[in-house]
Each structure stands twice: as structure tokens, then as C-alpha cells.
Amino acid sequence: MxxxxxxxxxxxxxxxxxxxxxxxxxxxxxxxxxxxxxxxxxxxxxxxxxxHTTEPLSTFLEYITLVLVDTPLAPYFFECITSKDLDDMNIEIMRNTLYKAYIEDFYKFCQKLGGAATEIMSDLLAFEANRRAVNITINSISIELTRDDRRKLYSNFGLFYPYGHKELAVREDIDQSFALFVSLVCAAMEKYPPYLLIFSKLSYGESQMLDKAFYKKEVKRLCLAFAQQFHxxxxxxxxxxxxxxxxxxxxxxxxxxxxxxxxxxxxxxxxxxxxxxxxxxxxxxxxxxxxxxxxxxxxxxxxxxxxxxxxxxxx
Incomplete structure (x- = not known):
């Protein structure tokens, strides 16, 4: 109905x-x-x-909802950042830099859990890191972001680390349309078997379809996490x-x-x-x-x- x-x-x-x-x-x-x-x-x-949880599960759950105001980083923002720094580009760079620090810390924490928890969370967080690398590359087109600055935003783990990151970082949008730029990024990623189906099925420059493909892939991975118990x-x-x-x-x-x-x-x-x-x-x-x-x-x-x-x- x-x-x-x-x-x-x-x-x-x-x-x-x-x-x-x-x-x-x-x-x-x-x-x-x-x-x-x-x-x-x-x-x-x-x-x-x-x-209804105790350690280390309580810390694990808190990682999912961490916000900036509740972390020790908050005072540094008041001391080091002025209103002039808060333009659209700097805010995005700041957001991605902080998220990189967060997801890497979460990844290190999960490595200490052991067993199925480490195995499954490593896979899920690595997928998130890979997706972020592609999205950062595509979304950084037409802005003043050097190759080194772009690489600094990529997480230091995942399937694309480090060689895939090098290929993504050198992708330039000079004299290229947005559609061609997206197609070049997809071509660079097709050599990674787990993501071959995602990138190979995309038509010329379909960045929105790329987001949808990543979401579908994520849902399947999340469902597979329930195949094992007690983690x-x-x-x-x-x-x-x-x-x-x-x-x-x-x-x-x-x-x-x-x-x-x-x-x-x-x-x-x-x-x-x-x-x-x-x-x-x-x-x-x-x-x-x-x-x-x-x-x-x-x-x-x-x-x-x-x-x-x-x-x-x-x-």
C-alpha cells in the first residue's frame, strides 16, 4: 500500500x-x-x-557519538581559530581533519578488542576510510588544495592506504570537466577488486550514483556483521x-x-x-x-x- x-x-x-x-x-x-x-x-x-554496559563496551559506544565540545580539543579551537578562519573551505578542511583523527583513534581502539570485534570493526572502519578518500578527492575539485594537503586528509589505514592515496592525491582538475575528473578517479580505483563493481558500473561522471553505490555497499557490510555473535x-x-x-x-x-x-x-x-x-x-x-x-x-x-x-x- x-x-x-x-x-x-x-x-x-x-x-x-x-x-x-x-x-x-x-x-x-x-x-x-x-x-x-x-x-x-x-x-x-x-x-x-x-x-547497561561496562568497559570496554561503554567506551566503544561512546566513540560512536563523540562530539567536539566534549573532547580535550575544544579549548584549542577557542585559542587558535578566529572568525576569519571560518570560511567555507577552512571549515571543511577542519571538519575532515578532525574526523580523520577521530576515525584513526577509533580504529586503534578496536585493534585492542581482539577476536571478531577487531576483525569486523577493522573492515567497517576501513570501508569508511576508503569512502572518505574518494569523496575528499572528488569534493576538493576547483579549490586551492595542494596534493600534500589532500593526502593529509586521508586516513592512515584502509585498502587504499598508501598506494591508492598517492593515485588519488595526484588527480588534478586543471583543464578537465567535473565529469572527466570523476571518471579518472573511478578509473584509478577500479584496480582494487573489492571496489571493482562499484566503480566499473558507473557511467561517465556520475558522482551522485557513486554515493548511492557506496551506501548500498555499506548496508551489505553492516548486515554481514550480524553473521557472528558476541562481539x-x-x-x-x-x-x-x-x-x-x-x-x-x-x-x-x-x-x-x-x-x-x-x-x-x-x-x-x-x-x-x-x-x-x-x-x-x-x-x-x-x-x-x-x-x-x-x-x-x-x-x-x-x-x-x-x-x-x-x-x-x-x-
Whole structure:
């Protein structure tokens, strides 16, 4: 059934976990309200998970939501940056520099987890680093950014590091159209087998299709994270998939609001992934249940030396 209005979307969402967050909204619903309430539900889920974790899982979850104001870097920005520095180009360079530091730190942290967590998170973060390298290269066209400056923004890990980064950094846009520039970048990346299908299927200069292809590839990788159990990567994958779900809901809502229902099917996620996500969420709660049992077992054995007992308890 295709929804005709945003109220129809609200009615369908009322039967889901988003229902309680939308039930008190007035009938004149807007797409931003749907986005806001779905995000609020997502944030509440994150807080619930964070409250039931201990180290190193709590630090792992905090990495996903780190913001600049809560880090030791904040004072340096007030001391070293003036309003004159905050033009469009400098802000983008600053944002990418900070994100590079963040993702590299997150990557190093995941290397210490060991087991399936390290294996899966290394793959997911490496994919993100590879995607950033391509996007930075394409988005830096027509701005005063030297090859060395461009390479400084690339993360120091991933499949493209270091040789792919060298090829991307030397791509110049002098006397080239944007479409040709994008095509040259894609040609340089086709030699990497895991990304061959992404770049080889793109037509001449289709940068927007490149973003869509990366999103689809990411969703598949996130779903595969649920193939193994009892590792922190399932939480990262779950949260990323929920973010994608909210983006899909926003896209559908915008299509309905603008009477462009024929474009609804152009959402990034594919229908075949829905079964995998449901299966993955079941495994997620299996993981959380097992994690909670391990915490109870550890507490019981830690307190047994002090002759602490809970009378009448079945645990």
C-alpha cells in the first residue's frame, strides 16, 4: 500500500516502535517532525544500551557519538581559530581533519578488542576510510588544495592506504570537466577488486550514483556483521542501520509530501536487506542477553570471597 499523505505514514508507523513518539503530534505533520521523532527514539535506544554496559563496551559506544565540545580539543579551537578562519573551505578542511583523527583513534581502539570485534570493526572502519578518500578527492575539485594537503586528509589505514592515496592525491582538475575528473578517479580505483563493481558500473561522471553505490555497499557490510555473535561490532552495525532506516523514512516522507511517489523506490537500502536486518536484530538481543549474564556471573564470583549472598534470589 502506498501512503497518500504524511498522516498515512504516521498511521503505519503507529504500529511500530516509533508509534509512541508520534502519537501526540498534530494532524498537520511535517517531514522534519517525523525525522525528529524517529531520531529521538534512536537516541533513547542508544542511552538505554549505554546504561547497561561496562568497559570496554561503554567506551566503544561512546566513540560512536563523540562530539567536539566534549573532547580535550575544544579549548584549542577557542585559542587558535578566529572568525576569519571560518570560511567555507577552512571549515571543511577542519571538519575532515578532525574526523580523520577521530576515525584513526577509533580504529586503534578496536585493534585492542581482539577476536571478531577487531576483525569486523577493522573492515567497517576501513570501508569508511576508503569512502572518505574518494569523496575528499572528488569534493576538493576547483579549490586551492595542494596534493600534500589532500593526502593529509586521508586516513592512515584502509585498502587504499598508501598506494591508492598517492593515485588519488595526484588527480588534478586543471583543464578537465567535473565529469572527466570523476571518471579518472573511478578509473584509478577500479584496480582494487573489492571496489571493482562499484566503480566499473558507473557511467561517465556520475558522482551522485557513486554515493548511492557506496551506501548500498555499506548496508551489505553492516548486515554481514550480524553473521557472528558476541562481539561489539553488532552494536555499531545496528546503530548504523538504524541511521539508514531513518534516512529511508525521511526520503519516503519527502516523496509523499512532494507528490513524487514514483521515486520512493530510490532509497539507498534494498528490499532484500530487510530480512537480514530483522535476523540481525534478533542476534543483537541474544548478544545483549549473553552480555548481561556474563556481568551477573562476574559479579557473583567477585563477591563470593566476601560471603555476600542474596537470600531468596533465583540468580
Amino acid at each position: 502506498v501512503c497518500e499523505t504524511l498522516d498515512d505514514i504516521e498511521m503505519h508507523l503507529s504500529a511500530t516502535d516509533y508509534g509512541p513518539y508520534l502519537q501526540n503530534e498534530p494532524s498537520a505533520l511535517h517531514t522534519t517532525i517525523i525525522m525528529e521523532k524517529c531520531t529521538l527514539k534512536f537516541v533513547d535506544e542508544y542511552k538505554h544500551m549505554l546504561c 561489539n561490532g553488532v552494536l555499531f552495525a545496528y546503530m548504523r542501520l538504524r541511521e539508514q532506516e531513518i534516512r529511508n523514512l525521511l526520503w519516503i516522507s519527502e516523496c509523499v509530501a512532494q507528490n513524487q511517489k514514483s521515486r520512493i523506490h530510490l532509497t539507498f537500502d534494498s528490499p532484500g536487506n530487510s530480512v537480514m536486518v530483522v535476523t540481525g536484530i534478533c542476534k543483537l538481543f541474544t548478544y545483549l542477553k549473553g552480555y548481561s549474564m556474563k556481568k551477573k556471573w562476574a559479579y557473583k564470583h567477585a563477591t563470593s570471597d566476601f560471603k555476600i549472598s542474596t537470600h531468596g534470589s533465583s540468580h
